[in-house]
Amino acid sequence: MALSHQASAPVEQPEDKGLKAGAIGLLSTTIIATASVAPAYSLAATLAFVVAVVGLQAPAVTWLAFIPMLLTSIGYAELNKADPDCGTTFTWATRAFRPGAGWAGGWAIVAADVLVMASLAQVAGQYVFFLVAGPGSGIGKTPASSWVLLAGVIWIILMTTICYLGIEVSANFQKLLLSIEILMLLALSVTALVKVETGHAPPGHLTPSAAWLNPLHISSFSAFASGIILMVFIYWGWDTAVSVNEETKDSRRTPGLAAILSTIILLVTYSVTVFAVEAFAGTGTKGIGLGNPANFGDVFSPLGSAVFGTSAAGTFFTRLLFLMILSSAAASTQTTILPTARTTLSMAVYKALPRSFARIHPRFLTPSVSTIVMGLVSIAVYIPMNYSTNPTGVIGDAVIAIGLYIAFYYGLTGFACAWYYRRNLLTSVRNLFMQGVLPVLGGLMLYFLGGWSMWLDYDVATKNDYTMWTVPVIHWQVGGAFVIAVAAALVGVVIFVAMRVAAPAFFKGRTLTRSTPTLAPDPGA
Numbered sequence: 001m002a003l004s005h006q007a008s009a010p011v012e013q014p015e016d017k018g019l020k021a022g023a024i025g026l027l028s029t030t031i032i033a034t035a036s037v038a039p040a041y042s043l044a045a046t047l048a049f050v051v052a053v054v055g056l057q058a059p060a061v062t063w064l065a066f067i068p069m070l071l072t073s074i075g076y077a078e079l080n081k082a083d084p085d086c087g088t089t090f091t092w093a094t095r096a097f098r099p100g101a102g103w104a105g106g107w108a109i110v111a112a113d114v115l116v117m118a119s120l121a122q123v124a125g126q127y128v129f130f131l132v133a134g135p136g137s138g139i140g141k142t143p144a145s146s147w148v149l150l151a152g153v154i155w156i157i158l159m160t161t162i163c164y165l166g167i168e169v170s171a172n173f174q175k176l177l178l179s180i181e182i183l184m185l186l187a188l189s190v191t192a193l194v195k196v197e198t199g200h201a202p203p204g205h206l207t208p209s210a211a212w213l214n215p216l217h218i219s220s221f222s223a224f225a226s227g228i229i230l231m232v233f234i235y236w237g238w239d240t241a242v243s244v245n246e247e248t249k250d251s252r253r254t255p256g257l258a259a260i261l262s263t264i265i266l267l268v269t270y271s272v273t274v275f276a277v278e279a280f281a282g283t284g285t286k287g288i289g290l291g292n293p294a295n296f297g298d299v300f301s302p303l304g305s306a307v308f309g310t311s312a313a314g315t316f317f318t319r320l321l322f323l324m325i326l327s328s329a330a331a332s333t334q335t336t337i338l339p340t341a342r343t344t345l346s347m348a349v350y351k352a353l354p355r356s357f358a359r360i361h362p363r364f365l366t367p368s369v370s371t372i373v374m375g376l377v378s379i380a381v382y383i384p385m386n387y388s389t390n391p392t393g394v395i396g397d398a399v400i401a402i403g404l405y406i407a408f409y410y411g412l413t414g415f416a417c418a419w420y421y422r423r424n425l426l427t428s429v430r431n432l433f434m435q436g437v438l439p440v441l442g443g444l445m446l447y448f449l450g451g452w453s454m455w456l457d458y459d460v461a462t463k464n465d466y467t468m469w470t471v472p473v474i475h476w477q478v479g480g481a482f483v484i485a486v487a488a489a490l491v492g493v494v495i496f497v498a499m500r501v502a503a504p505a506f507f508k509g510r511t512l513t514r515s516t517p518t519l520a521p522d523p524g525a
Contacts, residue, residue: 188303
């Protein structure tokens with residue numbers, strides 16, 4: 001007879017880090033998780049690249065990339081039941097394996113979040129001008145424009161401030177932003193499909209086909225792997241729900257359920273939108289076609305007037321479309337800061353980072369130093385990228401490099417789940433699959449895709465990167481995305497070695513030893 005689910009399942013006593021417990025419920029947590037992914041921004045910035053790699057099979061890749069996301073989210077949900085700690089992968093991998101593995105997982109979260117901020121800020125900066133003056137104004141059309149940079153930096157500062165003011169302020173702001181985003185994606189998709197079906201779509205449009213769901217039509221396995229890893233980036237971000245676990249009601253259940261629900265919401269949203277955009281725009285290399293290189297970084301701004309028309313009502317909806325992209329980038333900027341600040345908070349509480357990162361604001365009950373540092377570091381990375389010789393290419397390569405870190409820490413969490421529950425797996429069929437088989441399967445998928453993607457990023461012959469770097473002396477060329485990924489890893493190694501010297505107790509032990517979080521002075525006191 002099978003034992004009950006709780007019979008031998010390990011349960012940790014969560015450490016109180018000073019965050020505001022019970023501040024948000026299931027709805028707010030699910031909204032934060034979904035908004036963190038930024039569906040509109042992610043599609044706008046990535047869909048054309050997916051189509052360039054896999055052709056009309058973009059809907060198939062959308063469904064297939066969902067599988068490792070769902071499997072990994074199950075692992076997150078199971079680990080959160082035992083240990084609802086805002087450090088997530090850092091904490092769980094440390095408990096399951098060793099402190100070094102946990103630290104690497106924590107750094108992967110930080111690296112991915114910092115790298116994506118440049119792209120988010122750039123998109124937000126451009127769409128500020130698109131919204132006010134339209135894409136024909138010319139101001140926002142130049143990504144390296146100082147005006148775009150200024151708007152992007154101001155946006156990071158604004159979102160950092162909102163995160164600093166409290167989780168409830170952040171959640172309420174996300175409800176507004178996500179509502180705009182989902183409604184406009186639905187309006188765009190329905191209008192586009194109606195025009196295709198009624199014969200009012202522009203030349204080059206396509207008739208939706210069930211064959212688009214067949215991955216066997218993809219030209220090669222390399223194209224398939226590249227498409228999947230790009231779609232993994234589009235799904236990335238739902239784990240923010242678990243990062244705010246110490247601030248949710250029913251902290252052992254709500255965050256994990258919100259993570260799973262958000263992946264399902266994203267699957268439905270992406271499936272409808274990808275079918276609609278692919279059918280309406282087609283894959284041509286001119287005009288609004290998804291194969292037009294001019295549309296690679298943003299497929300939605302050229303679609304606005306084509307889908308909604310040029311009448312007064314059409315112009316209004318086109319501007320709403322710009323607002324959707326802006327709100328999506330804003331939402332993701334904010335919800336990128338949230339998990340990073342909480343990851344570094346947890347790492348500091350357990351002495352894996354300097355103690356100052358553990359400071360909690362006494363009034364807002366948010367990670368004060370961690371939040372501010374995340375904003376400042378994001379600005380410090382964004383500015384040199386913007387002024388590089390090829391800012392669009394460098395920022396694009398940074399987005400590609402993120403896929404490696406996503407695969408690493410998501411997969412690590414899946415493996416940690418199975419090992420953490422290893423003595424509980426055979427107590428029931430449910431535990432065997434939910435705590436072992438499914439999370440490990442998701443982890444294996446992501447590690448395989450990440451490894452394959454690393455090779456594609458390294459080899460310039462695959463043309464998987466926007467830029468390349470020539471190794472001095474030997475004059476060997478490697479892909480820009482690979483260079484960025486390695487550079488971020490090296491920064492992590494330096495910090496790791498420094499912390500190992502400064503705080504050897506954490507790295508030598510097999511358990512998490514807590515240091516008491518400190519309260520920052522209240523400037524309003």
